[in-house]
Amino acid sequence: MATQHHHAHEEHAGEALIEAAREALVASGEQWTSMREAVFGELAGQERPASAYDIADNLSKARGKRVAPNSVYRILDLFVTNNLALRVESANAYLANTHPGCQHDCIFLVCDECGEASHVDDEDVSRAVRELASARDFQAKRPVLEIRGLCRLCA
Missing domain, CATH: 3.30.1490.190 (Ferric-uptake regulator, C-terminal dimerisarion domain)
Known part of the structure; x- marks a missing residue:
């Protein structure tokens, strides 16, 4: 049976959350690209669950060029698979996992x-x-x- 493997003291926020996410993704054998960092940073800055479209729109404005929602969806799926993000199924929206890499139900x-x-x-x-x-x-x-x-x- 899988259990949740975190403790309250491991919760991260701000730059520490982004760094913990980077470390967890790299430890899982994936690359931490500038686009993945941008998507995670945007997700981590949200107070409510965010959709891929919300994130793509915000990144498009910040970068001055269009970011495709499909690219953001792929990155978010990778984040969910690697326990960096949590998906609110009924809203098709995502939250940053404040315990990156930890197993969460x-x-x-x-x-x-x-x-x-x-x-x-x-x-x-x-x-x-x-x-x-x-x-x-x-x-x-x-x-x-x-x-x-x-x-x-x-x-």
Whole structure:
């Protein structure tokens, strides 16, 4: 059974988050290119989940030339595969993983009003979901649980 391998003291922000993401991606055998750094930096700067189109638009403005959303999607998929980003499935949007390279089950509280998505680390819920899958002879690769509703400010 996979578990989440991080501790609160390993959470990163700002430049430390970008550096931790670079180290994790390189350690996984991938290259850290200037475009990947730009996409991750943009993603890490978002307060809410961002779509590939949002990121492509922001990078296009910053660079003064068009950045294709398809290129951003490929990079985001690579980030999800390597635990640098988390995907909010129902919104087709992404959040930077503040514990780059650490295994996460995706448990989100998603506000239908403002779009805020809070990532929740809960070992008991993760274990229960994986055990449920295992009891049915199903190997869970990337569990995703989204709870839709209203955040404290919108309720």
